[in-house]
Amino acid sequence: xxxxxxxxxxxxxxxxxxxxxxxxxxxxxxxxxxxxxxRQYHPELNAGIVxxxxxxxxxxxxxxxxxxxxxxxxxxxxxxxxxxxxxxxxAWCPDCSVLAKPPPIxxxxxRMPRPPKQSRPLCPKTPELPKGEPFASECAPRPASAVExxxxxxxxxxxxxxxxxxAVRVARPFFDHLEVWPDILLPELRVAIEYDSTGRxxxxxxxxxxxxxxxxxxxxxxxxxxxxxxxxxxxxxLGPYDLQLSSVGARSxxxxxxVLRDIRGPLLVDAYLT
Numbered sequence: 001x002x003x004x005x006x007x008x009x010x011x012x013x014x015x016x017x018x019x020x021x022x023x024x025x026x027x028x029x030x031x032x033x034x035x036x037x038x039r040q041y042h043p044e045l046n047a048g049i050v051x052x053x054x055x056x057x058x059x060x061x062x063x064x065x066x067x068x069x070x071x072x073x074x075x076x077x078x079x080x081x082x083x084x085x086x087x088x089x090x091a092w093c094p095d096c097s098v099l100a101k102p103p104p105i106x107x108x109x110x111r112m113p114r115p116p117k118q119s120r121p122l123c124p125k126t127p128e129l130p131k132g133e134p135f136a137s138e139c140a141p142r143p144a145s146a147v148e149x150x151x152x153x154x155x156x157x158x159x160x161x162x163x164x165x166x167a168v169r170v171a172r173p174f175f176d177h178l179e180v181w182p183d184i185l186l187p188e189l190r191v192a193i194e195y196d197s198t199g200r201x202x203x204x205x206x207x208x209x210x211x212x213x214x215x216x217x218x219x220x221x222x223x224x225x226x227x228x229x230x231x232x233x234x235x236x237x238l239g240p241y242d243l244q245l246s247s248v249g250a251r252s253x254x255x256x257x258x259v260l261r262d263i264r265g266p267l268l269v270d271a272y273l274t
Contacts, residue, residue: 008060022053032234036202066093083207132223137167140181170219198233
C-alpha cells in the first residue's frame with residue numbers, strides 16, 4: 001500500500017526495531033545513475049529523510065521539486081520510469097512535460113475523438129538476410145556523441161575486423177524494424193559493443209530506456225551475438241560482460257579486449273589484434 005513518507009518511515013522503524021532503519025548512503029549506488037532525481041529530491045520536503053535512505057522499490061509517496069519550482073508527488077518507481085521517447089529535461093517533471101507539449105484545447109461539452117489504434121508497419125528497407133547477419137543499414141542513426149565515435153575509431157584501430165557495418169538482422173521486430181543498430185559491430189567475433197551514459201539531462205539508458213536496452217540485448221543474443229556494454233555515469237551492468245567505467249580512454253581499450261577474450265576465447269580474438 002502506498003503511504004506518505006512519514007508513515008512509511010515510522011513503520012520501518014517499528015518493523016526493523018531501529019531508530020534509523022536505513023543509514024544515510026545505504027542506497028547511494030542505486031540512485032547514482034539518476035542525477036536529475038538527486039537534484040529534484042529535497043530532504044526538508046520529506047521529513048528530513050535523505051534520498052539514499054530510501055530503497056528504489058519502496059512503495060512510498062515522496063515530494064519532488066523540479067528546477068523550475070514545480071512540486072509534485074511520486075513514488076521512487078514512478079519517478080525512475082519517467083524517461084520515455086522524449087529527450088527533454090522536462091521529462092522528469094509532469095508539469096514541465098505538459099508545458100512542453102500542451103494537450104489540444106477543446107470547447108465546453110466537446111468530446112475529442114480517440115484516434116484508432118494502429119500497429120506501425122515494419123520498415124521495408126531492412127534487406128532479406130539470414131537472421132544474425134550484419135549489414136550496412138540506411139536507417140541506422142549517426143553516432144550519438146564524440147566519445148562514441150572516438151571509441152569506435154580506437155576499437156577498429158586495435159582489431160582488424162570488418163568496419164562499416166552498423167546493423168544486425170534479428171528474428172523479431174524491434175520497434176518497427178527487423179534490425180537493431182548497436183554502436184559498434186565486430187562481425188568476425190559476432191560481438192556488439194554499446195556505449196552507455198546517462199546523457200546531458202540524465203535521460204539516457206534509465207527507466208523505460210533501460211528496458212529497451214535489455215530487449216535489444218535479448219534480440220541480439222537470440223541470433224547468436226553477444227553484447228558488451230560500456231556503462232558510464234554510475235550505470236549498473238545489464239549483462240554478464242558489461243564494463244563499468246568512469247571514462248573511456250586508452251586503458252579501457254585493454255579491458256575491452258580482455259572481455260572479448262572472455263567471450264570468444266583468446267585464440268580467436270588475438271588473431272585479429274593489430
